[in-house]
Amino acid sequence: MLVVGLSHKSAPVATLERAAVSGDTLAKLLRDVALAEPVAEAFVVSTCNRVEVYADVDRFHAGVTAICELLARYCGLPPGELTPHLYVHYEDRAVSHLLSVACGLDSMVVGDGQILGQVRSALKFAADHGSLGRVLGGLGRLALRTGKRARAETGIGKLGTSLVTLAVELGAASLERGGLGGSSPRGNTASEPGDRPLAGRRVLIVGAGSMSALAAATAARSGAASIAVANRTRRHAERLAAAAGATVADLGDLPAALARADVVISCTGAAGYVITAGMVSAGLAARGTAAGRDPLLVLDLAMPRDVEPAVAGLAGVAVIGMDQLSGHGTAVSADDVAAVRAICEAELAGYHSAIDAARVAPTVVALRAKAATVVDAELARLAGRLSADGVTQDTLDEIAKAVRRVVDKLLHGPTVRVKELAGSPGGDEYAAALRVLFDLDPRAVEAVTRAAPEQEGPA
Numbered sequence: 001m002l003v004v005g006l007s008h009k010s011a012p013v014a015t016l017e018r019a020a021v022s023g024d025t026l027a028k029l030l031r032d033v034a035l036a037e038p039v040a041e042a043f044v045v046s047t048c049n050r051v052e053v054y055a056d057v058d059r060f061h062a063g064v065t066a067i068c069e070l071l072a073r074y075c076g077l078p079p080g081e082l083t084p085h086l087y088v089h090y091e092d093r094a095v096s097h098l099l100s101v102a103c104g105l106d107s108m109v110v111g112d113g114q115i116l117g118q119v120r121s122a123l124k125f126a127a128d129h130g131s132l133g134r135v136l137g138g139l140g141r142l143a144l145r146t147g148k149r150a151r152a153e154t155g156i157g158k159l160g161t162s163l164v165t166l167a168v169e170l171g172a173a174s175l176e177r178g179g180l181g182g183s184s185p186r187g188n189t190a191s192e193p194g195d196r197p198l199a200g201r202r203v204l205i206v207g208a209g210s211m212s213a214l215a216a217a218t219a220a221r222s223g224a225a226s227i228a229v230a231n232r233t234r235r236h237a238e239r240l241a242a243a244a245g246a247t248v249a250d251l252g253d254l255p256a257a258l259a260r261a262d263v264v265i266s267c268t269g270a271a272g273y274v275i276t277a278g279m280v281s282a283g284l285a286a287r288g289t290a291a292g293r294d295p296l297l298v299l300d301l302a303m304p305r306d307v308e309p310a311v312a313g314l315a316g317v318a319v320i321g322m323d324q325l326s327g328h329g330t331a332v333s334a335d336d337v338a339a340v341r342a343i344c345e346a347e348l349a350g351y352h353s354a355i356d357a358a359r360v361a362p363t364v365v366a367l368r369a370k371a372a373t374v375v376d377a378e379l380a381r382l383a384g385r386l387s388a389d390g391v392t393q394d395t396l397d398e399i400a401k402a403v404r405r406v407v408d409k410l411l412h413g414p415t416v417r418v419k420e421l422a423g424s425p426g427g428d429e430y431a432a433a434l435r436v437l438f439d440l441d442p443r444a445v446e447a448v449t450r451a452a453p454e455q456e457g458p459a
Contacts, residue, residue, distance in 0.1 A: 001054065001055070001056060001057075001090070001091060001094040001095055001135070001136070001139065002054070002055050002056075002057045002060065002063050002064065002067070002088070002089070002090050002094055003052055003053065003054050003055075003088070003089045003090075003094045003097055003098065004052070004053050004055075004064060004067040004068060004071065004086055004087075004088050005045075005050060005051055005052030005053060005071075005086065005087060006019060006050070006051060006052075006082070006085045006086050006087065007049055007050035007051075007052070007087075007106065008049040008050070008108045008322075009106070010085045010086070010087050011085035013321070013322040013323045015077070015081070015082075015085055016048075016049060016050075016051075016303060016322070017303055017304040017305055017322070018075065018076060018077055018304065019051050019071075019075040019076075019077055019082065020046070020048075020051065020075075020303045020304050021044070021046050021051055021074055021075060022046060022269050023269065025074055026044060026046055026125075027125075027129060028074060029044060029053075029070060029071070029074040030042060030043070030044050030125070030126060030129055030131055031129065031131070032070050032074075033053055033055060033066070033067060033070055033131070034129075034130075034131035036063075036066040036067070036070070037062070037066070038057045038058055038059045038062040038063040038066055039055045039056065039057055039063060039066065039067075040055075040056045040057070040058065040133065040135070041055065041056040041126075041131060041132060041133040041134075041135055041136040041137075042054065042055040042056070042126065042131045042132075042136070043122050043123055043125070043126035043131065043132055043136055043140070044122060044125075044126070045101065045118065045119060045122045046122070047114075047115070047118050047303075048163065048211075048267075048301065048302070048303035048322065049107070049108045049163075049303065049322070050101075050106075051071070051075065052101070053067050053070075053071065054094070054098065054136060054139075055067060055136075056133070056135045056136055060090055064088055068082075068083060068086065071086070092348070095139060095142075095348060095351070096344065096348060098119075098139060098143045099142070099143055099146045099147075099344040099347060099348065100344060101115060101119065101143070102115065102116055102119045102143040102144065102146055102147035102150075103116075103146060103147050103150040103151075103156065103340050103343070103344060104116070104147070104150070104156060104340075105156075105337065105340060105341070105344075108163065108322075108325060109163055109166050109325075110156070110337070111156040111336075112163070114163075114210070114211070114214065115147075116144065116147040116148070116151070117210070119140075119143055119144065119147070120144055123137075123140040123144075139351075142347060142351055145347065146343060146344055146347045149343050149347070150340045150343050150344075153339070153343065154336045154339040154340050154343070155333065155336045156336045156337070156339075156340050163211075163301055163325060164211065164214050164215045164218045164265070164267075164299075164301065165218050166325055167265070167299040167301060167320055167325060168197055168198060168218055168219070168222055168263075168265075168299070169197055170320055170324065170325070171197075171263065171297045171299055171318070171320050172197030172198060172222075172297075173197070174297075174318060174320070196222055196223030197222050197223070198219055198222035198223050198224045198263060199222070199223035199224075199225075200223070200225050201223075201224055201225060201262040201263050202224070202225055202226045202228075202260060202261050202262045202263070203219040203224040203226070203227045203228070203261065203262070203263045203264075203265065204227075204228050204229075204230065204249060204257050204258065204260070204261035204263070204264045204265070205219070205227065205228070205229045205230070205240075205246070205264075205265050205266075205267075206230050206231070206251070206254075206264065206265070206266040206267070206268060206274055206275065206306065207231055207266060207267045207268035207269075207302070207306075208229060208231035208233070208236035208237050208239070208240045209267065209268070209269065211267040211301060212229070212231075212240060212265075212267050212268075213240055213243070213244070215265040215267060215301070216229065216240060216243075216244035216246060217244065219263075219265070220244060220245065224263075226246075226247070227241075227244060227245070227246035227247070228241075228246060228247045228248065228249040228257060228260070228261070229241045229244070229246050229247070229248055229249065230248070230249040230250065230251040230254065230257055231251060231268075232251055232268070232270075234248065234251075237249075237251075254274075254275065254279050254283070255279050255280075255282035255283040255286065256283070256286065257283075258275075258279060258280060258282075258283025258284075258287070258296065259282075259283045259284075259285075259286035259287040260287075261283075261296065262294065262296065262297065263296075263297045263298075263299070264296065264297070264298045264299065265299045265301065266298070266299070266300050266301065266302055266306040266307060267301040267302050267306070268302055268306050269302070270302070270306060271304065273305070273306065273307065273308040274302075274306040274307070275298070275300075275306055275307045275308065275311060276308045276310075276311070277308050277310035277311050277313075277314060280296070280298075280311050280314055280317060281314060283296070284296065284314065284316050284317070295316045295317055295318045296316060296317050296318070297318050297320070298311060298317060298318065298319045298320070299319075299320050299321075300319060300320070300321040300322070301321075301322070303322065305321060305322070307319060307321065356419070356422035357419040357422055359422055359428070359431070360418055360419055360422045360428075360430070360431040361419075362446075363418070363431040363434050363435055363440065364415045364418065364419070364434075366435075366440050366441070366444040367411065367415065367434060367438055367440060368411060368415070369444065370438065370440060370441075370444070371407050371411060375403055375404060375407055378403070379399070379400050379403060382396075382399070383396050386399075414434065417430075418430045418431060418434060
């Protein structure tokens with residue numbers, strides 16, 4: 001297994017913004033990675049703070065080279081700009097990285113509640129496009145199970161923290177301080193401290209995807225006086241608005257929607273700017289600048305960004321984007337982080353044990369098949385002799401059961417032990433010894449090995 005990617009830990013926000021892939025571009029990247037000569041399977045995790053390619057490769061260097069070239073092509077960055085920000089993990093480190101990502105340990109907001117769903121979506125996307133097979137499918141199931149365990153058995157997900165909640169908290173706190181270029185921290189829409197940072201504020205959400213749905217839920221939970229949703233496809237906005245108890249705003253007349261808002265949360269998947277300085281200026285003019293009124297707070301959670309940089313220079317506007325969020329974590333305790341890491345290590349160890357056991361399984365299956373063949377032949381011979389002596393069928397059945405139980409008990413110890421020893425140094429030698437001692441036909445072992453990929457992986 002190989003992972004090649006970049007994230008908020010390895011690249012500045014400006015680079016991540018340019019490297020973001022979604023929609024048709026993501027599908028083309030996945031297709032070409034899967035078609036690359038060293039690659040057997042692949043999936044891509046692309047979020048607002050990471051783009052990572054996971055692949056099952058037969059050669060390390062060839063795999064890295066192919067994936068780096070494709071990332072540069074589809075991210076639209078020259079290799080010289082992209083390569084310094086890429087990281088590469090292989091084998092155990094790659095699996096450990098995937099588990100950490102799924103658990104939220106590698107997120108910009110530690111314990112991020114969205115990342116597990118994003119990993120699940122990436123796996124489904126790959127499965128739908130035919131690039132996910134037995135190996136990465138098994139690892140994907142391992143990652144999802146580990147992420148669920150982390151949230152169920154530790155406190156890492158109890159805060160329900162995400163980029164949205166972090167942005168809302170930072171924005172509300174800045175308005176309370178009168179920061180970010182704001183006027184007075186008090187006014188007719190001043191936020192309340194505590195669990196309702198948007199109390200009394202009118203919120204406009206631009207976009208209607210999963211991040212927007214989380215933004216709507218967060219705004220409602222944070223005490224927003226009203227919520228409006230604007231989106232390019234109106235029916236998507238209507239669906240989100242209905243689910244969130246919000247109204248629908250016209251994206252075609254965004255200045256009017258901005259004029260009615262106190263807080264704007266923008267998280268679309270658009271390639272260009274959705275909110276421009278001209279739109280905001282027009283909205284501010286219609287909004288008015290009553291004395292003591294807080295600035296218009298704009299939270300840009302899109303990657304690439306939705307908000308034109310010039311918006312941050314307008315008087316009466318406060319903008320929080322990924323640049324500001326990247327410097328903040330969460331209140332997840334060190335004990336919870338340690339507990340999650342222990343879960344990751346346990347799951348990885350269990351996965352390796354399953355892999356080791358699967359490696360010797362063809363030999364074990366072939367041994368039991370040979371034993372069954374010998375037993376059946378001897379029982380058939382014995383039945384022919386005893387039937388002539390008048391022994392009943394019930395007696396023959398009891399004899400057969402007894403013989404099979406004896407053979408099963410004799411084989412149980414060696415077969416269980418060889419699976420246990422498979423993970424030790426020289427583990428393959430134990431399976432080889434079984435093949436020699438019991439004179440197993442190599443063709444029988446090979447036949448079981450060929451059939452194994454049709455079975456579900458060890459995850």
